[in-house]
Amino acid sequence: MSDGFDLGEPPQPKGAAYRVLARKYRPQTFSELIGQDAMVQTLGNAIKRDRLAHAFLLTGVRGVGKTSTARLIAKALNCIGPDGQGGPTIDPCGVCEPCRAIAEGRHIDVIEMDAASHTGIDDIREIIEASRYAAVSARYKIYIIDEVHMLSKAAFNGLLKTLEEPPGHVKFLFATTEVNKVPVTVLSRCQRFDLKRIPADLLADHFARVVKAEGVEAEGDALALIARAAEGSARDGLSILDQAIAHADIEGGAVNAAAVRDMLGLSDRGAIRALFAALLAGEAAPALAALRQQYDLGVDPAAVMKTLLETVHGVTLAKLGADMGAGQAAEEREALADWAAGLSFPALHRLWQLLLKGHEEVSRAALPIETAEMALLRVIHAASLPDPGELARQIATGATPTAPALPDRAATPAESALPSSVAALADLLEGASRHVLAAGVRNRLRPVRYDPPELVMSSAVPMPADFARDLATDLRTITGRAWKVTSDPAQGEPTLVEQAAAVKDAERAAVLASPIVAAAMDHFPDAELIGWTNSKRA
Template sequence: MTGSFDLGEPPQPAAATPYRVLARKYRPQTFAELIGQDAMVTTLGNAIKRDRIAHAFLMTGVRGVGKTSTARLIAKALNCIGPDGQGGPTIDPCGVCEHCRAIAEGRDIDVIEMDAASHTGVDDMRAVIDASRMTAFNARYKIYIIDEVHMLSKNAFNALLKTLEEPAESVKFVLATTEVNKVPVTVLSRCQRFDLRRISAEMLAEHFRRITQLEEVAAEPEALTLIARAAEGSARDGLSILDQAIAHAGLEGSGVTAAAVRQMLGLSDRGAVRDLLALVLAGDGAGALAGMRRQYDGGVDPLAVLRALLETVHGVTLAKVGTPPDPALSAEERAARAEWAGGLSFALLHRLWQLMLRGHDE
């Protein structure tokens, strides 16, 4: 027979690429991409340039501001060897050398990440201490990243103290925590501490705008502002909300709109809040209750309405003091606040604030 019956391997279907949530997809890979933490980046850059690199760092701050991302960036900065393999520590890691790529992919043998919430005991720390006596395998430094370090037990902290104070020359520790008040003073005194700030709503909104452009999703500026305010300074929280809003827009086909975000988050419409406050100031109890009922029937959380009223009263007080208006507010909102600021006394605004705050708490 001259022919062949070997048809080869049957065609295989292409493997589906799993979806990555925005918070992971857009995790900062360089210090330039880390938003809202300029002071820390400047300090670290100067320390690296002057070869005054601390042996232990402590990153504190609320959830989602970039503590773990910063820890990984520090690992990159200290172990980067440049595209030619001849580079030294730098605040601008190349991102293409073997160490930068391995750290970004979580497979660098010399960068050990551990979660203190699940490794709380003294035996876990003894394992870290024993391993830290050995030099790095093929990197410049062996770096231990301990997340949520405040979860360690008292004995675990005590076991770590000596190593944290006098580690081997090639060993660095980067600790991260959301509750720095639970970290013993003896540990704090051995670390160079960086308090990562909450990210401003304006900066978050601009960050989300860039991401929606990269994702090729239409989004109203007001919608991104609402998401940024709801995030309360946390980039991760905001990206999770944005992910949800994009999924909702995919069903509706109209992009990310302010109305959809309000409905999704249970937020009150700004115009409805102004109308409600106007009814309260006019003494129209029946009208105010009816306005509250309309918002409640529309799915708005009553606590969200009270928070919006408190925010408005606070804004009126700032306007009366003479604070420049927030550029993110609509023209109607700024005009209404300016009008109320001209007609209400400080005493009345203070009493209004106290009454609403009492109602919110109760």
């Protein structure tokens, strides 16, 4: 036993510091750079043909890979290959000394500068002086200036001459999120690449590979939520994913959609669909209750209004038959399709304007939840107001304006009676003074399937472009039910006019075939059958 003090266990060496996912999975090759295929192809062709510009300008929103791309270009231009004999390539080896030094940020000939903290002419003067000297060990001396738009006017002016006629061994790589602040004189001296926002489906696939590499379980819906929240930024998405993994259960729990939604303060999509349905139905109490439920769960009222706007946009895309994007649940697609069948474009535009105004008011209001409630009540009130186009038609025909602007309000028992046949449908339109639509139904509509409130008509007979939309809108007004009117390439059944003509032709043939008429026609060959009486109908 020693005579000295017991100092306990000696200090243990600290482990390597944790690297956030956004840094750990920074692209090291062009193949790892997602969503920028056009730029990679252009750079590859330029390198192969030895048509390299002396200055590149990389623009785009945050987190799409501007600085990473600049470093990849530096590696591509200075790579010497594993054997030390290689030249510029779009596929840098990553193992030679220049590649490793550039990746680790220690290459003496690749100088990175943050324009946010080096904005003056003195900083640029140092670059101009240093650019005159050849590279120490690399093929090219490369200057990477991040957020270049923050340089002062004097700094930009000082750079112009060198930028226009740089030494052959120098390349400039500029990155900026605000290209509109870069002088035109600089833009004209650079080869510009606009890096696009990364699509949500590509981000979700990328995050799936990351969580697999990290040994973390994650639901596909959770990754889709993170991808949408990233708004096209890989860095933002990886930061959110980092947080979601930390938010998950410590005992190996999976990253699930509910936890991500709570973490981000997003509205539950099912609850939003219920709220949207209540708005369309003009049901104030359920709509306000649904809003308060989201608020009590910690969802920002502005986020609810934003999600309602996204829903209106989704319905509009569904009505146009456009792709509604990846990561959308089947039940949401079905709901959007149903609403699209019953909502007209004027109603959708009106909904958008009302909700957009509400979102703006909520975002700057001193009482956000109260303002959101008033905004939703304004939308509900609009359900009782006549649509401008319908109002004009009713005034022209002298009818009483009663058409609601929004569909799916609760139907009365009288409204629930739907026409049982296409003929009854035409009569209903005629009785409601929809003479043009009634004529179209009788003369040109060939039904493929009639199952009210759904009508599928043949596209074999050309119809006016707005016929299906106007028919659905007016039938909703008349019956109080949302109608779905679509077309199909099948021939369908004969039109009502064709059916009536066929009946008349059959009756004529039967009359001519009767013994008395046939004998008379034989006796008088030039006689014509002008008319007859149908005893069954009489």
